[in-house]
Amino acid sequence: MNLNDINCSEYLNDENNIFNVLSTNEKSTLLNNHILSSYKRNNIIFKEGEIPNSILLLIEGKVKILKKGIGSRSQILRMTKPIDIIGYRALLADEPYISSAVALEDTIIFAFDKNKFKELIHSNNDFATNIIKLLASELGFSNKKIVALTQKHIRGRLAETLLFLKNTYGFDEDNCTLNICLSREDLANLSNMTTSNAIRTLSTFASEDVISVKGRKIKIKNYKKLQKINDLG
Amino acid sequence: MNLNDINCSEYLNDENNIFNVLSTNEKSTLLNNHILSSYKRNNIIFKEGEIPNSILLLIEGKVKILKKGIGSRSQILRMTKPIDIIGYRALLADEPYISSAVALEDTIIFAFDKNKFKELIHSNNDFATNIIKLLASELGFSNKKIVALTQKHIRGRLAETLLFLKNTYGFDEDNCTLNICLSREDLANLSNMTTSNAIRTLSTFASEDVISVKGRKIKIKNYKKLQKINDLG
DNA sequence: AAATTTGTGTGTTTTTTAACATGAAATTAA
DNA sequence: TTAATTTCATGTTAAAAAACACACAAATTT
Numbered sequence: 001m002n003l004n005d006i007n008c009s010e011y012l013n014d015e016n017n018i019f020n021v022l023s024t025n026e027k028s029t030l031l032n033n034h035i036l037s038s039y040k041r042n043n044i045i046f047k048e049g050e051i052p053n054s055i056l057l058l059i060e061g062k063v064k065i066l067k068k069g070i071g072s073r074s075q076i077l078r079m080t081k082p083i084d085i086i087g088y089r090a091l092l093a094d095e096p097y098i099s100s101a102v103a104l105e106d107t108i109i110f111a112f113d114k115n116k117f118k119e120l121i122h123s124n125n126d127f128a129t130n131i132i133k134l135l136a137s138e139l140g141f142s143n144k145k146i147v148a149l150t151q152k153h154i155r156g157r158l159a160e161t162l163l164f165l166k167n168t169y170g171f172d173e174d175n176c177t178l179n180i181c182l183s184r185e186d187l188a189n190l191s192n193m194t195t196s197n198a199i200r201t202l203s204t205f206a207s208e209d210v211i212s213v214k215g216r217k218i219k220i221k222n223y224k225k226l227q228k229i230n231d232l233g
Numbered sequence: 234m235n236l237n238d239i240n241c242s243e244y245l246n247d248e249n250n251i252f253n254v255l256s257t258n259e260k261s262t263l264l265n266n267h268i269l270s271s272y273k274r275n276n277i278i279f280k281e282g283e284i285p286n287s288i289l290l291l292i293e294g295k296v297k298i299l300k301k302g303i304g305s306r307s308q309i310l311r312m313t314k315p316i317d318i319i320g321y322r323a324l325l326a327d328e329p330y331i332s333s334a335v336a337l338e339d340t341i342i343f344a345f346d347k348n349k350f351k352e353l354i355h356s357n358n359d360f361a362t363n364i365i366k367l368l369a370s371e372l373g374f375s376n377k378k379i380v381a382l383t384q385k386h387i388r389g390r391l392a393e394t395l396l397f398l399k400n401t402y403g404f405d406e407d408n409c410t411l412n413i414c415l416s417r418e419d420l421a422n423l424s425n426m427t428t429s430n431a432i433r434t435l436s437t438f439a440s441e442d443v444i445s446v447k448g449r450k451i452k453i454k455n456y457k458k459l460q461k462i463n464d465l466g
Numbered sequence: 467a468a469a470t471t472t473g474t475g476t477g478t479t480t481t482t483t484a485a486c487a488t489g490a491a492a493t494t495a496a
Numbered sequence: 497t498t499a500a501t502t503t504c505a506t507g508t509t510a511a512a513a514a515a516c517a518c519a520c521a522a523a524t525t526t
Contacts (some may be wrong), residue, residue: 067376067385070466077376089376093369096374102279121365128361132354135368142375143300143310143322149380150425151302154483168446192383194484199505215492215504217522233303386512426496427514432475448522 008034011059018134021126029120033113034096038106045101046087052097054111056086061107062180066189067099075149076190077142077182079168087138089115089138092131097140104182112170151190157191158201159230160191162211164190166220174219181216188203205229239406241343244292245274250316251367252290254359262353266346271339278334279320285330287344289319294340295402295413299422299432300332308382309423310375312413322371324350325364337415368454384427385466390424392463393435395444397423399453407452438462 012019013025019027035054039045045056048068058080065078065086076097080086090097091114121128148160162178169180182190188198201219206212210226212219220226245252245260252260268287272278278289281301291313298311298319310332313319323330324347354361381393395411402413415423421431435451438444443459445452453459 006431060389067380069380071384073384075383077379080241089369089372091405092365094366095370095373095375098373118302122358122362125355125358125361127363128358129355132325132361132368133365135372136322137328139322139368139372139375140326140328140331142372142379146310146375146379146382147300147302149379150308151304183502195484195504196485196506199503203505392513416472428473429475430513432473436475 004017006036006059006108006156008036011110012051014083018085018127018130021130022120022124026120026124026127032122033116034152035111036108038108039103041103041105043103043107045103045107046097047100047135048097050097051091052087052091052114054114055088055091055117056101058082058084059108059110062104063101063107063109064104064186065099065101070171073194074189075192076186078138079165079190081169085134088131089135092135104180104186107141113146117131118229153193154193154201155204155229156170156233157193158187159226161191162188162218162220162226163230171220176221178218178220184217239269239292240340241269244316244343247316250290251318251360251363254363255353255357256456257355259353259360262349263345266349268344269341270344271341274336274338276336278336278340279330280333281330281394283330285320285324285347287347288321288324288350289334290343290345291315291319292341292343295337296334296340297337297419298332298334305425307422308425309419310399312398312423314402321364325354325368333386337413337419347412373432387424387426387430388435388462389438389464389466390426391420391431392459393439394420394424395451395453395459406454409452411451411453411456416449432437 008031009027011017012022012030014020019030024031039061045063046052049130059082061082063064063086064076065080065082066074066076068074086101086109111129121131130132147156152160165178171176171177172179184198184202185195187202188195191198193201200212202213206213206227210220210222210229214222240259241264245255245263247253255263272294278296279285292315294315296313296319297309298313298447299307299309301307301433319334320330327388332337354364377401382390385393398411398415402411405409406410417435418428420435421428424431426434435444435446438459439446441458443453443455443462445454
């Protein structure tokens with residue numbers, strides 16, 4: 001997509017967008033204070049410890065949100081797709097970022113001024129309600145993730161990650177290939193395991209005919225069985 | 234405390250309470266639709282899967298929020314004290330509870346009507362902003378917990394739990410005994426480990442003179458060392 | 467007071483997972 | 497193209513934590 005072809009307001013009006021409850025006036029406030037940026041694969045969008053100064057709207061591409069842990073391991077906390085907002089938690093809590101955002105593929109992002117964003121929350125009740133619902137839902141996901149990542153075994157954790165990726169990004173036209181390409185390391189960082197174990201478990205799933213793997217393309221061959229592995233833990 | 238002696242409005246005005254931005258009128262709306270209940274130790278306040286129909290304000294006592302996992306293990310997600318609100322996440326996300334609340338000691342709770350609560354969020358911007366900040370901050374805690382519980386080793390996790398309990402409930406008058414009594418099982422469920430390992434690691438800490446243990450009373454004898462164990466992971 | 471349940475402490479064994487090592491394949495850069 | 501680097505794959509070893517077993521103490525119930 002050419003950056004010049006992008007019409008920002010079209011995204012703000014999208015029915016899946018939390019901004020769609022804003023009035024025309026309020027939307028122009030945002031549009032008059034926005035920056036459009038593009039990122040190549042593996043580019044860092046923001047980093048743990050930095051102070052947020054804008055709210056980001058992902059227009060095109062995919063972005064992972066990750067948090068550095070002990071040693072060299074990271075935990076991927078969130079996987080985003082258009083038209084998700086990014087970086088809002090730290091901003092709303094008045095804290096520095098506690099996680100980093102990295103582009104997984106070529107990505108286009110709108111950045112809106114953080115103060116204008118906060119003013120809108122304060123002046124538009126429907127908008128505030130949207131944000132509250134988004135945060136409450138994210139907190140639910142996070143709490144469920146705590147239990148899944150700490151209590152499930154490796155197979156269950158990887159199965160959960162594959163099902164999560166299906167729910168988030170869906171399938172290709174063939175209706176079984178995950179519509180996202182991740183390195184084995186990213187799969188490991190989603191599933192709380194080492195890269196070796198992600199590779200090994202992926203191979204095992206393939207040998208059991210649950211999935212098939214060709215490079216970074218993953219086909220889910222037996223959805224029911226994958227769900228069963230997920231449920232068993 | 235005698236239930237009849239309790240003056241609800243006094244709690245709503247407390248400076249640490251998110252309700253304190255409400256007008257006198259708005260507060261009376263809540264006060265006219267509240268139920269006062271008391272719970273004995275180990276009583277269940279609400280259960281995973283139930284539909285929330287009120288927002289709870291903890292007036293006296295301590296309450297743990299926990300989520301059942303695989304097998305018989307639970308994860309304690311939150312430890313509350315007066316004057317925290319409880320059960321607001323599920324309510325605000327329009328979902329059933331994904332966790333249960335259990336009284337850790339004799340507890341007194343106000344329950345306010347959930348619709349009145351939601352209406353106030355929608356009509357009072359400052360109140361909505363308070364809720365947003367609370368949710369954003371909780372989400373940050375939850376994300377940090379994911380990394381700590383999955384990546385730290387047993388000693389680091391238990392040290393973190395002890396420091397967390399100190400930050401939440403503080404010390405007794407002696408300035409070193411944790412002002413909360415938990416079973417070894419609860420300590421384990423906070424720290425993502427088995428009860429055996431909580432007992433064992435607690436004994437090790439005691440033998441290293443980091444803490445001392447007398448029944449359920451835990452004294453922190455060497456705070457610096459405990460922090461070091463926490464930092465090392 | 468006796469019986470029962472619940473909670474605590476400790477040792478042993480087994481399972482799971484991480485760490486390490488090494489080589490092939492695939493990318494990327496020179 | 498080659499060379500260098502990264503990613504992927506798999507086997508081996510080591511460490512961490514869970515599972516299990518059992519004894520005993522403390523609290524509750526009868």
